Amino acid sequence: MQASVDTASPSGGETILQVSSVNRRFRATKALNDLSLNIPKGQIVGLLGRNGAGKSTLLRIVGGMLKPNQGEVTIDGEKVYDHARALGKLCMIGDTPDFGSLSKIGDLFYVCRGLFPNWNETYARELISRFELPLNKRMKTFSRGMQTGLMLSVGLASGAELTVYDEPSLGLDAVMRERFYDLLVDEKQRYPGRTFLLSTHLIDEVARVLDYSVLIDAGHLLCAGTVSELQRGYLSVSGEPEVVRELTAGLTTLKEEELAGTLVRHVKLNAQADQIRIEADSRVRTAPVNLQRLFVFLTEEEEAERHATNA
Amino acid sequence: MQQTLDRSWWQSARFSGVLRYHWKALGKTVSIVLLVLFAAQMATLIFPMISDNPYPYSGVYADLSITMIFALVCSCIAAGKGTRFLLRFGTSRVSVWLGNLVGLFAGMVAFLLGTLVLSILLGGAVLGLANALPDTFKVKTLFGDTQVTALFKNSLSESLHNLPAYILYTLEWTCLFYLLGTCLRRNRAITLTVILGVPMLLMMLTLIPAVRQAADVVQNANNSQMMLLGVQWMKYLVDFANFVEHEWPTIQLLAALVSLPLSYLCMRDTAQP
Secondary structure, eight states, X not given: OOTTTSOSOGGGSOEEEEEEEEEEEETTEEEEEEEEEEEETTSEEEEEOOTTSSHHHHHHHHTTSSOOSEEEEEETTEEOTTOHHHHXXXXXXXXXXXXXXXXXXXXXXXXXXXXXXXXOHHHHHHHHHHXXXXXXXXXXXXXXXXXXXXXXXXXXXXXXXXXXXXXXXXXXOHHHHHHHHHHHHHHHHHOTTOEEEEEESOHHHHHTTOSEEEEEETTEEEEEEEHHHHHTTEXXXXXXXXXXXXXXXXXXXXXXXXXXXXXXXXXXXXXXXXXXXXXHOTTEEEEXXXXXXXXXXXXXXXHHHHHHHHO | OOOGGGOOHHHHTTHHHHHHHHHHHHHHHHHHHHHHHXXXXXXXXXXXXXXXXXXXXXXXXOOHHHHHHHHHHHHHHIIIIIHHHHHHTTOOHHHHHHHHHHHHHHHHHHHHHHHHHHHHHHHHHHHHHHHHOXXXXXXXXXXXXXXXXXXXXXXXXXXXXXXXXXXXXXXHHHHHHHHHHHHHHHOHHXXXXXXXXXXXXXXXXXXXXXXXXXXXXXXXXXXXHHHHHHHHHHHHHHHHHHHHHHHHHHHHHHHHHHHHHHHHHHHHTOOOO
């Protein structure tokens, strides 16, 4: 399961972002605790975790806004904090839209042309119409959803090698969120070299677009890997309650749901043979455990371990 | 996508983006404030026409005092809101610091020159109105019997002569105000405590013993001793005032030069939201 806790090279590909033994404290609170991870190049990566898991702190360090107390963050092998070459490859879109003293979208795009060497003005204007944003209104009068849509457009049109979104869907309605995820996939297909790192706690929603996921909790890495790598070792089994119980006896149950006489059990497999045995039985249906369910299980397991250690 | 390896430091550091930000943000503020000043000055031309009072004309000048106030406000905004906006995209601190200073220098010099141009326009309007409507628009120069045309010409030539020094002052004070802005951004409470507290502390430390000593002398001394003390005090104050007056350009220049690296060091370790 600890697919890429070994930070050498996730999924065998090139690494764009490397986080090595990073610690960050805010007075008595330890926001990041010896966190190490690698982000593969050319992928849509989800940084998943609960509220307060340390996602935003990590992203602020990646964006050079915060200095780690210990450890190092590099982009393409170059240190990030206050290093122009590494930061030049990055476009950071924070969770709170900020336009400085600029008032109109045109002004923001004018500045972006200077900030991002690969800025695509035509695409940016196209995105504005996709997000249904008025060009001539003052940005401060936009609703929160419109402001978020604008910042998401800036990230997509920036052409940056590594684009980081902190909670990208805050304030967006369901239609716009889906539109954004579609645009993200399109952009990655057009430019396979681009990497997108999305931090979110809305795991189910974002799971469909992710190539790679990093799960963190309480400031340290739970696990990292491609979605299928993470799902390996877990299975959802549904069917007649007694049959399901019989087939999954001896396995750890993540969650159990019973509806209209059908029992769905999400289980952790002990070995590959368990999966082969269950899937071979025609009385039940099987499916991979969804990412959110898996995340909840891993977090609870981690919490239980922590409490046991503390006790 | 363009290859990153080919990029110069300036491109990676996004320096042109920082300057573009200031062109839009500061450029707009400079234009609006100059426009408001121009409108206010033009409005004053109406009063002599609706009342019997003559228009008080003081000649052409670049307004250094208003430029200083404007520089203080703009430096604090650039060090706060502007810096936060630029850093949040992942722009390097060196680039933001350098771009902020270049942008502020350009903006403040433009503003100073703008006040001079406004003053010339106002002078032109005063001369024009005084010639066209001699009965309704009377002008009184603030320098006695000097003619309006002569005052316009002399003050213009004097302003142009003083302009390089004014520009230097503007740049020096912009450096100092920018340092103040970065300190306020880092920790408002400590900065304000230092700015207000240190001069007060120095004054108290200097004045209290001196006042006590003077009080002792006044109680025990005769008239001639008191006269001597008074003279000594006057001499001390005059020497101090002369020193400050004589060395002020050097003090100001040194302070500005020292404030440049300090402002970078201050913003370098300031955590951004």
